[in-house]
Amino acid sequence: MKTRLSFFIFLLLCSLSFAQVKISGKVTYKSKGVRDVNVTLKDTYDGATTDGDGNFSFETSEKGNKILLFTHPKYIDVEKAISIENQEISVNVELKEQINEIDAVVVSAGSIEASDKKRATALLTPIDIYTTAGANGQISSALTYLPGVQKVGETEGLFIRGGTGTESKIFMDGSLINNYFSNSVPGIAGRDRFNTSLFKGNVFSSGGYSALYGQALSGALMLESIDLPDQSSYDIGFSPIFLNAGFQKLNDNKNSSFGATLGYSNLKLMQEVFNFNTNFEEAPQNINGDFNFGIKTKSGGFIKYYGMFDSNRMGVQTQSLEPEKYDESSVNLKGKSTYHNLSFKQKFGKYLLNAGTSYSFNRSDLDFSTLKSDVSTGNTRLLNNGNYINFKTVLERKINRISALRGGVELNSTNEKLNFNDFVEKNYKDLISSAFLETDLGFSNQLSAKIGMRTEYSSYLEKANIAPRIALAYRFAKDWTTSFAYGIFYQNPESKYINAPANLDFQKSQHYIFQIQRTTEGRSLRFEAFYKKYDDLVKVRNLEYIDGQNQYVQTANNNNGYGYAKGLELFWRDKKTFENIDYWISYSYLDSKRDFMNYPLSLKPNFASEHTLSAVAKRFVPKWKTGFNLSYTYAKGRPYYDIATEIIDGKENYYIRNSGRLKDYSALNFSLNYLPNLGKKDTKAFTVLVLSVTNILGSKNIYGYNFSMDGNRSAAVVPPVNIFVFVGAFISFGVDKTQDAINNNL
Template identity: 85%
Template sequence: MKIKLLFLVTFLSFALNMAQTKISGRVTYKNKGVAEVNVTLKDTYDGATTDINGNFSFETSEKGNKTLLFSHPKYIEVEKQILVDNQEISVNAELKEQINEIDAVVVSAGSIEASDKKRATALLTPIDIYTTAGADGQISSALNYLPGVQKVGETEGLFIRGGTGTESKIFMDGSLINNYFSNSVPGIAGRDRFNTSLFKGNVFSSGGYSSLYGQALSGALMLESVDLPDQSSYDFGVSPIFLNAGFQRLTESKNSSFGASLGYSNLKLMQDVFNFNTDFSEAPESFNGDFNFRIKTKAGGFFKYYGMYDSNRLGVKTESLEPEEYDWSLVQLKGKNTYHNLSFKQKFGKYLLNAGTSYSFNRSDLNFSTEKDDVENGKTKLLTDGNYINFKTVLERKVNKISALRGGFELNGTSEKLSFNEFVQKHYKDLISSAFVETDLGFSNHLSAKIGVRAEYSSYLEKSNIAPRLALAYRFAKDWTTSFAYGIFYQNPESRYINVPVDLDFQKAHHYIFQVQRTSEGRSLRFEAFYKKYDDLIKVKNLSFIDGQNQYVQTADNNNGYGFAKGLELFWRDKKTFENIDYWISYSYLDSKRDFMNYPVSLKPNFASEHTLSAVAKRFIPKWKTGFNLSYTYAKGRPYYDIATQDVNGEQQYFVRHEGRLKDYNALNFSVNYLPNLGKNDAKAFTVLVLSVSNVLGSKNVYGYNFSMDGSRNSAVVPPVNTFVFIGAFISFGVDKTQNAINNNL
């Protein structure tokens, strides 16, 4: 009997110890249930996963003091101490968001970034630019297919949201690039001086940009150059209009590289084949060369250097609008330019140092002459030599995973000598000193802010300014974010209009930008509204003289100009819906008026189109290793003005003598790129054959009109050629980029 009783007590004790205890509760974030949260007893296999409402329930045979663990990739882990006995346990947990760089919302009002890996749809990568029909491999041309950029073909520059081409600035590795475009003559736009393949990424801002950058009323393009190559390579390119070759050499240690390239172009052959609108007395010709090196230090620092030189020349002959004085006029250009950029990046503990300097020299030698009955009767010479130096340093510290503080200073020096027919002789000097500070504040994965301020002092103006900047971003749904940006932006008056002593101030602009964006895998939708207010824009007057004919230069007179620009923009890109097809559509509406330069009253600028629509489509066929690309641009006709002067009570006054609207701009472009297999299958070579046709339909677009001195005659400003065909081959030896090119097209 004692043995049976002992067995019964032991059995009951074991049964009680094996009894299951129920643990249940609810997991929430901001009072809303969270699904897919793992709830476990630490160091055991017991647990459960929350349902759609955040509820969980499980049973355990464990006893005593235990730790209940709540985990989810998007939230910070939570631990709860509990006592497990024979009674049911109810435990609730409130989660806190896990802040990380991948999930954090990004401030994007007014900007498009191609190097940010967090974005599902990157824009303006090198492969984007090379495969956009009509872009001609130029970064600035590819930007014309994005919202906010106006299609202006008669002069170089980025015309952004009602701003002139000089109101946007371009930077390389943080340093300003002066004279990004080649020298040219009136009515013909200069080309990009820099090879697209030099850059691995970029940020294009059409407004509200960072306080790290200044001296741009409208927008900024920040380019980031490539790092060390994967391996050594040799490149060769040939076409009827150019020939170039280059190399990149990676050292055995793989910690440094160097490279160089040479190029020559001449439009003479194409001028003989095509019916050009422009009568080139001397076909456009250019020569360029560059050298670069990259060094990665043992301490983790990184040096980059890039230096280039180019020269170009051309001559244009036009029929005179003053036939009683001369039959035709001739303008000849000789241009030279050199640019050097050195940058350094190094991490020191919690701090990241970015420092860079650049130097450039630019010479533009323009000669104007006129002739009647082949007898020369007048000459004008405009010679400009410019030296430009920029130094900038930025120190940054990460506060946490998505917050940072950065600050620094910048020096931008200019020394220009100008000679205009012995009448105007000037030496313009200015040193702009700048200091800036900026912080990224990540309040959560759904809310972030960028707050900054920039201060500048101009030695020429002898004035200073302070420009605050603010941007906010909020994710209000899974793939939807909204952003707002505000800022004040200053810019010196253009030096080419400063020909006599005058008291001037900074030109000023206020930016207000609101954006809604939806980004998912392979798709991007952006809607943006903006308003810009301009103050203190320069007004000019004619500085006249007689030298065989009536001649004058425009010179700055005061800062009484003003204006505004407002509009709506829409952008849609889709790389997912259709197999092997990438397409995007952009639309811009712009309402703008200005009273600046020689405008007698507030007018719609002659470089601003009210409606602009662009569409780009790319179809890549992997089996053929061939890509077919189309692009189309429509722009409502821009206004044009014939602004003349009259004497009123001894005072020079401007008035609009003729005005009208240009015909609407239309251009359909096509290109095809083929990646053939050359040599043996294991040969490391990459070849691209390119055929492109600009303005396939031959639309006769007009950029503006030139008027005679009395306004009785005019001539249209048109593209040098209506339809242009380009054929070229590009070969790289030492590295096979074929698969990368295919992947980037899908």
């Protein structure tokens, strides 16, 4: 009996030791149940997954002190200490959101980013720019197919939301580019000097931009150059108007590279083929080249250098609007330019240092002459030399995965010399010293903010400013976000209007921007409303500088100008609905008025169109390895003014002698990109054949009017040619990007 009893007690104890204990509970986030949370006993295989209400339950034979682990990709891991005996255990847990770069909402009011980091909403990558019909491979031209940028063809620059072309600035690797556009003559816009393929990404801000950048009332374009090429390559490009060649050499360890390009262009042949509106005495021609290198340091840092030179010439002849004085006039240009950019990036523990410096030199030599019966009646020479140095350093520290603090200093030196007919000489010097501080704050994956402050001091103005900036972003639904941005922005008066002593101050603008955006796989929808207020804009007067010859120059008089710009913008891009078709549509409504320069009262600016509509469509046929691209732009006619002066009671006054509205602008463009197989099948080579037709319907667009001295005669300012056809080939040896191009819908 004792033996049986002992055996029974032994079996009972064994069954108790292996008895299953139930562990259950509920997992919540903000008092709501969370599904698909993994609940496990640490270092065991026992556990469960929460249901749709956040409940879980499982049994375990483990005993003693254990750790209960709760994990989910979107929430911070939670560990709960429990003691397992023989009774059931109930554990309830409240989760905290896991903040990370992938899920966090990004502040985007006023800006569009194209980079490897923003592939979901990437816009204007190099492939986008090259395949946008009518952009002619230029970044600035491609931007006109986005909302907020006006189509202004008679002069270079980015005209953003009611701002002039000089009120926007362009930066490369953080440093200011003072000579992004080539030299040109009045009525003909300069071209981009920089090769689009040099850049791997960009951030375009049509307002409310970061405190790291300044001296721009309207907007900023931040370009980021390529670090190291994927592999060594040799490139050539040729067409009836240009020839260029270059190489990129990557070392065997893939930690450094260097490269160079050289190019020449001349429009003389195209001038013979097409009926140009502009009478070129000397066809536009250009010689350019660049050199670059990149070095990855042993400590993980990176050094980049880029240098370029550019030389261009052209001569334009026009019929006189003053027949009693002369029959015709001409202007000849000789331009030279160089740019050098050196940048350094290095991590020091939790800190990231970005430092860079750039140097620009620009020389514009304009020779104006007039003829009467083939006899010279006058000659005027305007020579301008500019030297510009920019230095900038930024130190950044990560607070957490999506929060950071950064600050730094910037120096921008300007030294310009102007000579007019050896009678007038001007030497303008200014040093703008800046300091800035900015923080990114990620409160949650749904809410984030960017807060910054910038201060500047101008040695020429002998004045300082303080510019606060703030932006907020909130995700109110799965794919929907809203953003708000506010900022104050300052800019020195343009140096070309500083020709006499005047008590001047910074020009000022305030930006208010509200945005709603929906982003899904392959689709993006953006709506923005904005209001800009301008204060302290420059007013000018006519200054006579050669006695008895009635020759005047406009010079800054005071900062009594003001204005506003408000509007609505819509952007839709879709790469998903139709197979192998990428298209986008943008619309801008702009209401703007200004009293500045020589305006006699508050007027709609002559560079601002009330309605602008653009559409871009790209269809790639893989079987043919051919891309077909279309673009269309419509802009309501801009106003034009003939502003003259009169003397009343010994005082000079401006008045509007002639005014009106230009005909509506319209242009349909087409381009074709063909990727043939050249050479042997295993040869690494990439070839693109390009056919591009600008303004294929031949619309006779007008950019403005020039008026005679008495206002009785006028001449339209028109594009150099109504229809332009480009045919060219681009070949790269040592690298085959055909499949990449196909994948990117080239």
